[in-house]
Amino acid sequence: MDAFRFYNPTTLYYGKGQIEKHLADEVTKIGKRVLLLYGGGSIKRNGLYDKVVSILQNAGVRLFELSGVEPNPRLSTVHKGIDICRENNVDLILAVGGGSVLDCGKAIAMGVKYDGDVWDIYQRKGKATGALPLGTILTLAATGSEMNSGGVITNWETKEKLGGGSPYTFPVFSFCDPENTYTVPRDQTVYGICDMLAHCFEHYFHPTRHTPLQQHLIEAVMRTIVEHAKTAVENPNDYDARETMMYCSTMALNGMISMGIRGDWACHAIEHEISAIYDIPHGGGLAIVFPHWMEHVKSANPSRFASLAKHVFGVDGGGKTDAELADIAIAQVRAFYQSIGAPQRLADYEIGDEQLERMASQAVRFGEIGNFKKLGKDDVYQILKSAL
Amino acid sequence: MDAFRFYNPTTLYYGKGQIEKHLADEVTKIGKRVLLLYGGGSIKRNGLYDKVVSILQNAGVRLFELSGVEPNPRLSTVHKGIDICRENNVDLILAVGGGSVLDCGKAIAMGVKYDGDVWDIYQRKGKATGALPLGTILTLAATGSEMNSGGVITNWETKEKLGGGSPYTFPVFSFCDPENTYTVPRDQTVYGICDMLAHCFEHYFHPTRHTPLQQHLIEAVMRTIVEHAKTAVENPNDYDARETMMYCSTMALNGMISMGIRGDWACHAIEHEISAIYDIPHGGGLAIVFPHWMEHVKSANPSRFASLAKHVFGVDGGGKTDAELADIAIAQVRAFYQSIGAPQRLADYEIGDEQLERMASQAVRFGEIGNFKKLGKDDVYQILKSAL
Known part of the structure; x- marks a missing residue:
């Protein structure tokens, strides 16, 4: 670390x-x-x-x-x-x-x-x-x-x-x-879950070497979110599920699971450009961007995605390459978003390709973004385009 | 929680x-x-x-x-x-x-x-x-x-x-x-590892209902200890292993993995009575007491032990009862202690049965100890006796 x-x-x-x-x-x-x-x-x-x-x-x-x-x-x-x-x-x-x-x-x-x-x-x-x-x-x-x-x-x-x-x-x-x-509407509950999971992803996809405890701690939070999110969405008055989501959201971004790590944060930067123009919910934007970002960067370190598949989604890694497990992990992330009713494409918010160029430029106006893999304007443009 | x-x-x-x-x-x-x-x-x-x-x-x-x-x-x-x-x-x-x-x-x-x-x-x-x-x-x-x-x-x-x-x-x-x-002697390194793992056990074996994130966070620390301890013991100048042990020890008892939980702490109370009389290393005493405490209390909640087997030691739970997995978990804990050269019995410190009665009485002088299972004087006596 x-x-x-x-x-x-x-x-x-x-x-x-x-x-x-x-x-x-x-x-x-x-x-x-x-x-x-x-x-x-x-x-x-x-x-x-x-x-x-x-x-x-x-x-x-x-x-x-x-x-x-x-x-x-x-x-x-x-x-x-x-x-x-x-x-x-x-x-x-x-x-x-x-x-x-x-x-x-x-x-x-x-x-x-x-x-x-x-x-x-x-x-x-x-x-x-x-x-x-x-x-x-x-x-x-x-x-x-x-x-x-x-x-x-x-x-x-x-x-x-x-x-x-x-x-x-x-x-x-x-x-x-x-x-x-309890009274948080279903959509807001979903966006909140997307947001806390996104914070975990931002930590998890980092370039810092030798961080075994941090990896396991982040996996602990992600696994808990994945296991309990659906209950919180479907039974809004389920105390245990609401408590678990609330506690996961606090632990996902209070610094305790990410000490000594340079997180990625490219997806947050990209989402901020989307919602700065279209005023969409932050969590919804993140759920749209992440799978496309994952596809774009997975080759930088497929083993991290393989760990995600195995330790968060419980995939049996036996006989599979890291690259295969990475594709499974991304499919699992998409399936999770779908299971809780999160948006999947920019089109879900009626966003077309009119402002892609502007959003991509703005996202990198302070320089390249991301640490797991550095992204320039073209990368951001491609990620946004694939998310249309 | x-x-x-x-x-x-x-x-x-x-x-x-x-x-x-x-x-x-x-x-x-x-x-x-x-x-x-x-x-x-x-x-x-x-x-x-x-x-x-x-x-x-x-x-x-x-x-x-x-x-x-x-x-x-x-x-x-x-x-x-x-x-x-x-x-x-x-x-x-x-x-x-x-x-x-x-x-x-x-x-x-x-x-x-x-x-x-x-x-x-x-x-x-x-x-x-x-x-x-x-x-x-x-x-x-x-x-x-x-x-x-x-x-x-x-x-x-x-x-x-x-x-x-x-x-x-x-x-x-x-x-x-x-x-x-780096210069910590081998024995002290081992005792330290026993101590940090003991803190995890004290949290993990608790009676509080619905604590999924806490369980996973504690498992994260235990798994990391189990995966990296041997390297730290055998290669004292391995920076990564020393760093991992140090970081696990901090995270095991800074409150971050145990919010909203009433931990057990009976083994600490028992060990304190042993070392108060015999002045043995705290970590060594804990390594001796824990497996015997586990045998004594496992029936209170075998599923917790089953989780330990599966999520820390990577045991495949398929087709096994919780009681069977509990026995496997305890065997794994013993094997881990043995793998790093921790003491196994009171006899390793030349402690006989002369003071068992006194230690048992002292351990419960403020009342019953433990939360996972309440222990009285007879329980403590039996645990100590089995550890001779």
Whole structure:
């Protein structure tokens, strides 16, 4: 493995009843002026909003609210949040929602302490200099944002979607109660599963030598996702399945299974270009891109794909070459996506070939992408074309 | 899984060259008066002592030293360390060594801030009220103490060996360079491997329902240990194997593979009674106890043992009952211990049946032990007797 530094200070609360027991303490030990950040109002329909407001008001907390955070959270919303925090001397941001709300919270938290436009940080033109404390209550199993320091923001004016973060933007605390995901619609559940599996793929397909434990840990998460995803999609009120998906999503991107690895991340870069233009769900885009990326890069290291077939999908490797097992692995990945009803082609979102050139150019505008195999503009174009 | 809270703020540095790059910064951002704690002098022979002293003196750090920390660290040594820290206004304890030195550092760190005898905390008569910051440089892959808040101290006067800890005793930083384990003697390498595998067993054999990801994560660590241990034992300068063992030992007991699980821990309790009287190596004692404990408890949940056989030792489960697979799993565990030259019986340490009764009584003096299956005094006696 590579030499590494690992640090993750988030206090993680999992399970039923943890919000009731610990939220007020965690908030008030930081402060009493809180920005409550949330999305489209699903937390009002399912009762979580009322529960949180009641707990915090009883603890003497003054709440400021920003709702309407978009599924691909927009820079304009981040700016609004920064203004509210500055004008009201907010002590803590409490982001209640899925990854988009949490990512928006991270951007606001950095922006409040940044002398300039927070977009600089996402454009790699500036570095975060601090952040307001951020707490989260997760309502969607997907991004892992509840226990990492990164997030993705879309600048709708320039059609750019960029990831960014800082050592300051780990949530101070995160509450993950699987019951808060019961009301997540089927499609969103599927996209979340595609997203967490994609994070595993990004780690798993790396060029770092000798990482046996990391390989097995990533396989553990992938295998668990594959074994339990269908139940979560088909029985939305199955506590065990919802809990397993939520826990897999946290572990897939909190750094614990990917220490000392340079992950690939080309598919994320490609998907960001698709959704920056077409505003499609991130998880859906990833499910479309990955099998085509796999076909494009499999020759770089077929044995990795062979391990995927054997250790995640339980394929008997006896008598088969790595190249054969690689094809089986990719077929299994496609079959898994199909089994949970994930989109398969860009056409599923009515995306044609009009913008392929632009997306391919944008994806590599900071240079080649990917670590498992370096991809240039032509590679990205071919992957997108095969995904039409 | 059970509802849980997870928190682990240790900054972990892994790999070659990290001490040279980051130690001075990590120390001096906390303070300039440092207690350097170490064991029997192996770090003087292999050059690590000189390296650390030189780095810290160049950074303007004033060092106070306490050497001679025992393999089962003693309360009397802890008391010495507390006195040195108090008398010299020490800012930070830097523990350089294996788990014993690190555990001693944790006890000193708590003791300095505790108004009373720190032994109270281990006896569950008092609670830690704070701790001096602790940094560590690990030289032995075994206990996981470099990334958790617990430790074990022996009161040699009362022949008691007790585990304890606090939320304050996570190391602030830990440096793990596999090269610092090259000079670990063969026996100590073996004991370390037995210890890390034992931690996995303690997690794996739990009574908590529905923990698929945790099971797979623990299996990932166990499988990696089983696959690479022999190389580390036989080729002490094999960087990859030493790195893998070191990394497995950290991951086996930093809480990341055991969230939401009530582990068993009966074998640790039993082993502590053996080594409290006979002062044998902890890892050696665990290797002796575990197979006999497994025989004693296997009927409580044979399917867990069947999973061990299949997912760690690669046994084909086809056509076999769980009970049959459980027997195969135990045979595989024994064969693994034998393959690395671990002790198999109490007689290997010339321990007879004279103190079985006393050890069994002591093991259950706070009540029944174990969670996978509750054990009383008779159970412990039988396990010890079968291990003679």
